[in-house]
């Protein structure tokens with residue numbers, strides 16, 4: 501029987517707030533004045549007072565709330581379901597961390613508060629520093645950088661500062677072809693020439709190629725471990741030795757620490773400097789461009805160059821030390837995104853050492869469960885054991901004219917956020933999947949069923965997949981135009 505369409509006052513294409521406006525509606529009620537009224541034109545000067553804001557929407561409180569609540573349901577979020585984006589570690593962040601971050605004394609602390617009144621906040625930072633050092637096996641850490649890419653830049657500037665002090669900052673940074681795009685961008689902004697190192701046929705750093713490329717002109721190698729295929733760079737210690745022999749340094753992009761925490765420590769396998777993404781590995785809601793945290797951890801020889809201020813213990817209290825002549829200076833206003841630091845410490849302490857290790861094991865188990873279940877249906881170009889994420893290619897489906905982007909869009913119809921599309925670049929038609937430790941078997945099975953179902957659809961009705969999504973308000977938008985010519989301002993229709 502055909503479904504009868506009815507008109508609903510809740511429109512799937514929610515009207516603009518401006519369109520709900522009518523003159524005189526207000527979202528607030530103020531009591532009558534109990535002091536003499538003043539004319540703002542007289543007190544502020546007429547030129548500073550606007551009679552009205554032209555076209556400003558006038559709506560009631562409940563209209564404003566319903567409008568924004570309805571809009572919020574259009575967004576896919578980790579609170580709705582799994583977010584299988586690889587390389588991003590989109591894990592669920594327990595609410596308790598939010599609760600702790602909102603503790604009054606922490607949430608309302610002002611960065612200009614004197615040190616004597618900030619001891620609790622400084623203690624949070626000191627404890628987080630020591631936890632991160634234990635987890636990474638490094639010697640010192642700065643909490644200032646606001647994101648992974650910002651941490652990378654800080655780290656490469658530290659390398660530059662050390663080499664400059666030794667007499668020659670050198671010219672080149674080596675970067676494997678599996679790297680995240682931020683790595684070469686970072687090296688270039690820090691004034692280095694980027695030289696690519698090819699991965700070998702198994703998807704690992706090619707040691708022979710590295711050996712050839714490391715000259716006296718190379719400042720360092722930037723490597724992600726486990727790499728962006730989710731594979732552990734098992735020859736990392738040998739790679740560190742090759743670099744160190746020529747006076748070059750090893751930078752580790754720690755975005756994939758979700759696979760290492762509690763299991764292996766970069767400080768133990770030759771890394772000189774690395775960043776962490778607190779918003780990936782250590783719990784902070786992630787995405788939407790909100791604040792992040794990209795602490796940079798170093799070995800002793802880089803410690804003198806870390807950004808100011810550094811935390812120090814003096815007279816039985818915490819204090820900031822600005823007297824560090826070799827420091828590269830500040831990289832962020834104040835001391836980093838403090839709320840993110842609080843969440844990270846809460847997350848670490850709530851888990852404890854064994855809990856963190858268990859989270860890592862679960863992340864690896866989940867990714868391998870997905871791998872095993874999907875291997876019969878999708879091409880797996882690199883077959884070494886993977887850790888917390890798995891990268892398929894669309895090769896089989898591409899023969900029927902369906903690409904990774906189409907499959908990702910069809911996933912939306914099944915109620916999932918797409919996986920990471922077309923990254924890493926060394927996998928043609930990459931489908932990169934990272935479930936994280938926080939997904940249970942029920943949700944993983946739903947995701948696996950959706951992927952298998954799509955693989956079968958592609959064999960019988962590829963058009964359905966090529967034109968997906970079908971369950972959304974809009975389907976395929978012009979992504980280039982949306983990025984290049986965004987409409988950011990609503991213009992009121994003029995009478």
Ligand SMILES: *Cc1c(COP(=O)(O)O)cnc(C)c1O
Pocket residue numbers: 587588647648649650680682683724728753755756777792794
């Ligand atoms: C996310 C990510 C980055 C960049 O981190 P941001 O916090 O987004 O700046 C760098 N490298 C890798 C491998 C990543 O996954």
